[in-house]
Amino acid sequence: MRGLNNKFKLLSLLLTLNATNIDKAVEVDKLLNLGLALSELESLTKELLKDNLILSKDGAYYLSPSGLLAALSIFS
Amino acid sequence: MRIFILSWEYPPRIVGGISRHVEGIAEALNKMKNEVHIITLDFPNTPDFEDRGALIHRVKVEIPSQDFYRWVFLFNHFFEKRVGYIINKYGKPNIIHAHDWLTAIAGINLKHLLRVPLVFTFHSTESKRAMGIKSEESRMIYSIEWWASFEATRVITVSHSMKDEIIYLYNVPPEKVKVIPNGINLSKFNFSLDRSAVRKYFGLSDNEIVLLAVGRLTWQKGFDNLIKAMPLILQRFYNTKLIIVGEGHLRRDLKTLAYQLGVGDKVRFYGFLNDDDLLKMYKVTDILTIPSNYEPFGIVALEGMASGLPIIVSGVDGLKEIVQNDINGVVVYPNDPNNLANAIIKVISDREYYNWLVKNAHERVKKFSWESLCNELLKAYEEAIKNARFE
Numbered sequence A: 001m002r003g004l005n006n007k008f009k010l011l012s013l014l015l016t017l018n019a020t021n022i023d024k025a026v027e028v029d030k031l032l033n034l035g036l037a038l039s040e041l042e043s044l045t046k047e048l049l050k051d052n053l054i055l056s057k058d059g060a061y062y063l064s065p066s067g068l069l070a071a072l073s074i075f076s
Numbered sequence B: 001m002r003i004f005i006l007s008w009e010y011p012p013r014i015v016g017g018i019s020r021h022v023e024g025i026a027e028a029l030n031k032m033k034n035e036v037h038i039i040t041l042d043f044p045n046t047p048d049f050e051d052r053g054a055l056i057h058r059v060k061v062e063i064p065s066q067d068f069y070r071w072v073f074l075f076n077h078f079f080e081k082r083v084g085y086i087i088n089k090y091g092k093p094n095i096i097h098a099h100d101w102l103t104a105i106a107g108i109n110l111k112h113l114l115r116v117p118l119v120f121t122f123h124s125t126e127s128k129r130a131m132g133i134k135s136e137e138s139r140m141i142y143s144i145e146w147w148a149s150f151e152a153t154r155v156i157t158v159s160h161s162m163k164d165e166i167i168y169l170y171n172v173p174p175e176k177v178k179v180i181p182n183g184i185n186l187s188k189f190n191f192s193l194d195r196s197a198v199r200k201y202f203g204l205s206d207n208e209i210v211l212l213a214v215g216r217l218t219w220q221k222g223f224d225n226l227i228k229a230m231p232l233i234l235q236r237f238y239n240t241k242l243i244i245v246g247e248g249h250l251r252r253d254l255k256t257l258a259y260q261l262g263v264g265d266k267v268r269f270y271g272f273l274n275d276d277d278l279l280k281m282y283k284v285t286d287i288l289t290i291p292s293n294y295e296p297f298g299i300v301a302l303e304g305m306a307s308g309l310p311i312i313v314s315g316v317d318g319l320k321e322i323v324q325n326d327i328n329g330v331v332v333y334p335n336d337p338n339n340l341a342n343a344i345i346k347v348i349s350d351r352e353y354y355n356w357l358v359k360n361a362h363e364r365v366k367k368f369s370w371e372s373l374c375n376e377l378l379k380a381y382e383e384a385i386k387n388a389r390f391e
Helices: A006-016 A028-034 A038-050 A065-073 B017-031 B068-090 B101-114 B136-151 B160-170 B195-201 B223-236 B251-260 B275-283 B299-306 B317-322 B337-349 B351-368 B370-386
Strands: A054-057 A060-063 B002-006 B035-041 B049-052 B054-059 B095-099 B118-122 B154-157 B177-179 B209-214 B240-245 B267-271 B287-290 B311-314 B330-332
Touching (some): B002 B101, B017 B054, B017 B370, B101 B118, B118 B370, B154 B160, B209 B223, B223 B240, B275 B299, B287 B337, B299 B311, B337 B351
Parallel strands (some): B035 B054, B311 B330
Antiparallel strands (some): A054 A060
């Protein structure tokens, strides 16, 4: 997909899963379709949380407004 | 006239130029006594419906997908569903105006279902965005772009270079294509501020020379060339700082490049800024640079000109149509960091030249008012109504 790194593949997946607010946060198991190992996915989510591109609640993740715009920028 | 505009982005959902373009035409068309409906996607903390003069209908995509392209088709269906509700309440539109391939499917379907003419605006093409048609996805998008150009009674591009590109790529009859550039609302830029305080707010000091670049962190924007120009600029002016505003998938690569070149502490990435902060940032910056490899228009150039900045741009596509070299800006070769560095050094060094560029740019930007551009757009709508075909 347009030579994206894993970080942006994950943002893109959260976008298309409509995980754009806390009510639509998705569990890690739905993100495993990216084909990453769980440990890899965990370190990726840590990085994205640090950059404020995603937010989490009770182990589920959703895009922050900045993360949503970052995800959209891939395709615009 | 009742106009339905389909766009996947609308403020505060601001990704690229589409959002500002659609906002500009919506506000201007509304002032000109048209009933304008924007059908767009939702954004956190914004209402489903908003009356800003233009009526904004924000659509939620109610079904998730693992795949972006399927998701695009889904949101187009939800656009169509929302249009059904809007028609029930307000009546059928006179025109449907879709922006870029992302909303083309809904635009084409609605044209045939409602028997209302379609106008389609290209803001860029897949061929240039993806640097060629090299994947299945790109082939599909390319085909949708062709289809939209075929179905639309009038095709709009934001620059003459893009008009040529569309005619070449999709074999569109030239008389069907109209150039309506992006515009700008100058009143937004007419404010004063405490420069020192705002610089402090952004973590900048008064004695720094601030270069600004704004845009998505993608190949198109050419920010790597700007970073490569920094060592040369710093040799002459060590107190220079480069601020990059925007987000994108090349962020990490660009940061790494800056550190590899030894200028990591002189290049700062600010991510997305909201409108208010971006306007302030323009005001406290010294020079705006647009080193793009591809820029169908370059709305940022207008924003820089309106903010009283000298602008230095790559001589590509739409930018060449906005900026006249040595008159209201500086045009450099694309993908040439040395040329870019020398232009920046010249503008920093020569205050008289700096002021000349700013003064002329301020005059130039007045030609891009949304109101005058929308007169042309209304003509395109009228032509589309007159020449509509539904077979």
